[in-house]
Amino acid sequence: MRVLIIGAGILGASAAYHLARKGVDVEIVDEEHQGKATLAGAGIVSPWATAVEQPDWYGLYATGARYYAELISGLTALGETNVGYGKVGALVVAEEKGTLDEAEARIHRRIKNAPEAGDVRRISPAEARELFPPLREGMEAVYIPGGARVDARLLSAAMVRAAVAMGAKARNDHVTLQLDDGRAVCIDSNGARIEADEIIVTAGAWAAQILNPLGLSHPVAPQKGQIVHLRLPGVATGKWPCLLPMSSHYMLAFDDSRVVIGATRENGAGFDYRVTAAGEHEVLSAGLALAPGLASATHIETRIGFRPASRDIKPILGRVPGIAGLTVGNGLGAAGLTIGPFAGKCLAELVADGAAPVALDAFAPEGRA
Ligand code: FAD
Incomplete structure (x- = not known):
């Protein structure tokens, strides 16, 4: 299986890292827009005091913080120790x-x-x-x-580096999506098609620009x-x-x-x-x-x-109904450096194994992407 990830913020970087760990053939492409959230995010990983009670969101937030220990030890074992955590x-x-x-x-x-x-x-x-x-x-x-706190610039670079060391490809480019017989296909800035069986869009605040041409109204601003x-x-x-x-x-x-x-x-x-x-x-x-x-x-x-920012604070994580081979991860809002690594693992397992490590029903793109 060949998986293409569009967007190498903390979410896409994590998806690439976890797919590469599974031995999946993965390519990640990123445009590095000015204002890429992962490059500006503060880096606080401490969910327990938030006044927000939305249970699905809080559950993912808390799981994201817990997952950091496993993430850091996995990266350390691969020699990636400079992550500012x-x-x-x-x-x-x-x-x-x-x-x-x-x-x-x-x-x-x-x-x-x-x-x-x-x-x-x-x-x-x-x-x-x-x-x-x-x-x-x-x-x-x-x-x-x-x-805890983390330097997300260092962490996301380390996850991409680790993915590349395990065989992934990473490149800088602006890409677009088209529909071809009910399936999403990706076109690079030279007009060439990037071959992939599965596409994961983790394009942050810019995702609507890439999803709108597919007829999707993506509610992230x-x-x-x-x-x-x-x-x-x-x-x-x-x-x-x-x-x-x-x-x-x-x-x-x-x-x-x-x-x-x-x-x-x-x-x-x-x-x-x-x-x-x-x-x-x-x-x-x-x-x-x-x-x-x-x-x-x-x-x-x-x-x-x-x-x-999604409309209802909850992230959007899952397969897009009605379009073959398309999965979306987005809407991490103000908590993405905490949620992102675990959410990327969820996307990787959903695409590679058909199921995420936790139920993602509450975050399904149905009607939201
Ligand atoms: P991004 O990091 O924005 O990455 C998306 C990437 O997709 C970009 O690089 C973009 O160029 C690329 N892309 C888009 N379209 C295309 C295209 N067509 N072709 C190729 N590439 C494309 N979270 C916490 O948990 N703790 C904090 O303390 C915290 N503080 C924050 C403080 C600030 C000021 C901000 C702004 C955010 C903060 N966050 C925090 C939230 C966190 O930074 C974000 O939720 C998270 O970084 C989002 O990651 P992402 O991967 O979804 O998006």
Whole structure:
């Protein structure tokens, strides 16, 4: 069987990696649009505090976080160790004590079946500042030792590299789809057909452009995110936990004295690949209010990413009814770096073995792709 994957963000990269592990002949093609979500995503992998209760979505989110241990050990065994993954923990904070109490209760309810979250406990403002020094004084926190962060640029590149080492092909190109006697066929930018028995579209926020010519109305739209990267020269930030305020702006840190503050959530902005004054202001104001110790940090860059947002928060994962050989994976929204590796494994097993490791009925493309 020959499988073609369109889109090498975290989802397509994972599908390629898992197919290659199975010995399937796989090719992955990617255009690297400006605003590719995987290149901009913050990288927090800590699902347990979210206020979103949608059960199908939350189940996949939590499974995605759990799957990271297996993913990382599989990549490590293949020599892929530079993936920017660290179990640095997460600190949940809130402006109101009542909000923190609610979050704490929610987390404890959820981690009954998630030992990977570790020994979750309430910590004092002083302990919180020991873990994340720039944090404002007086903020109690709920500490989740199993929270993690990942550099998705490194991780997705590692998955593609591992796939190629196992025989996959990877190339940069813009491709399109056509219908040929009820079957999807892929055409490259030179007008040549790319032979494949199965096609998996993991084209993120751009997927509708490739699926519309097949008569499909794909309900995924770009949600623009502007995310600020700062440097604290000479400060060892690599072990700092992710900071998850129970409002919209969060923080995390990486090895190279880098602290990241995210992010705007702009619906209706289309593919506007610009840093705006309002976006930068929003993120920096929220970040500095929460962590005034970052005031002297150097601004390195502001990244722009287009989250592939579905209408009902749930991802779309499955075979497209009525079109032979076509499978879609998309709609990972704001949680795709957590869900993506496991969802890619699901797509790989669905296509190669005819069944995914978990039921995907709730995510079926019927009426949604
Ligand atoms: P993408 O990464 O966008 O990849 C799609 C690829 O398909 C692109 O490279 C594109 O060029 C390619 N493509 C499209 N059309 C074609 C074509 N016709 N031919 C060839 N190639 C094509 N998630 C978390 O879990 N934790 C976080 O902390 C987090 N933070 C985020 C912060 C921001 C600011 C943003 C923007 C996102 C964040 N996310 C986070 C979400 C996560 O980044 C996304 O859900 C995820 O990266 C989506 O991956 P994807 O593979 O579906 O799409």
